[in-house]
Amino acid sequence: MKRSNEEVQARRNQLLERIKELKITDAKTLSQEFAVSEMTIRRDCTVLSEMNQIKISFGKIEIQNAEMYDQDNADSMAHIKARLAKEAATFISDHDTVFINTSSTAIQSLSYTTDKTINVLTNNTKIIHMNHHPQSTIILSGGEIRYPKEALFGDIAMESFSNARSDVTIIGCSGLDLKTGISTSVIHEARINTKMIENSGKLILVADYRKIGKSSNFTIGNITDIDVLITDIYSDKKVLDEIEKLGVQIIQLPF
Incomplete structure (x- = not known):
């Protein structure tokens, strides 16, 4: 077997x-x-x-060397996340309404859209410190702040996404598994992520090799909800092949 x-x-x-x-x-x-x-x-x-x-x-x-190993590993992951984010940004067009969740990779995609006028709704407060086109509209969902991720959650955040629709949604996840679908490890963010997915236009999932084939605690969506999966060359090809059979476009970036 x-x-x-x-x-x-x-x-x-x-x-x-x-x-x-x-x-x-x-x-x-x-x-x-x-x-x-x-x-x-x-x-x-x-x-x-x-x-x-x-x-x-x-x-x-x-x-x-242990110190070199830790630094090189961190640098390698930072490079992978940046490449995934940059690719995800190519799916955003002028005047799009975009949902972004609390994923560090998803929010980083906005760094590559400073030449576009867009409308962003997010529960990720890190967007406050980012540059954007002067005519873009940035909306925080509101809600309670949860540390250390500085994520907004609760009924107010949920209400914001319940009353909006995106052209493009870019999210990250804790796991993507054939049986359990898209999952997160954070219970406070699960309902909001699910609502983002439900009210999405095109759903872009950014997930590095560590997430592919992994199941986390709370399912937030089905694999068939995903329009485009952006991952890296280290992800398990057999799992990706099965995901692709379900109609998901897969972009596997070389490094």
Whole structure:
């Protein structure tokens, strides 16, 4: 039986932790420890290397310096999120009404729309500190502020999205799974995200490889609600193929 995406990801996470412990090792050693073939280990390590998490050289597998590893990993994720955000921005046109949720990637897409006059409704207060076209209209949903995300939630926020319709909605999520659909880990934001999806024109979901095939606590929408999924080259291809069969346009960005 072929292993599920979750099992593969779990093994890669365990591999990474073991490599960090060993400092330097090889495929044969890891193969014996994890009871999988050396080919499987090499394939997993190739993915981890492409994600800038480990180094492979002359058959040796090693972790980077801990401080360098943490910084490189953060830089790598920041780069991925920026690329996803920039691609999502291409779906926004002049005079569109746009919904944005509390996702850091979704809100970043607005950084690439400063040349467009748009109307934005969001419960993400980070928009206050962003540049925008002087003729654009920026509307905060209102509601209670929840930290540390600085997200607006509650009945007032819900009412704002209940009485509006978007041309384009850009959202992020905690998980995207074939069985549980689009999900979030934050109960306070779940109802608002669901309402955004219900009242969307075109729905653009931005989700990096860590979210694909993962299920989080609260379902906010179905896969069939998504018009365009923007993700990265590290996402599980088998899961993406099944999502595409459900009619979702998938944009998988190389890095």
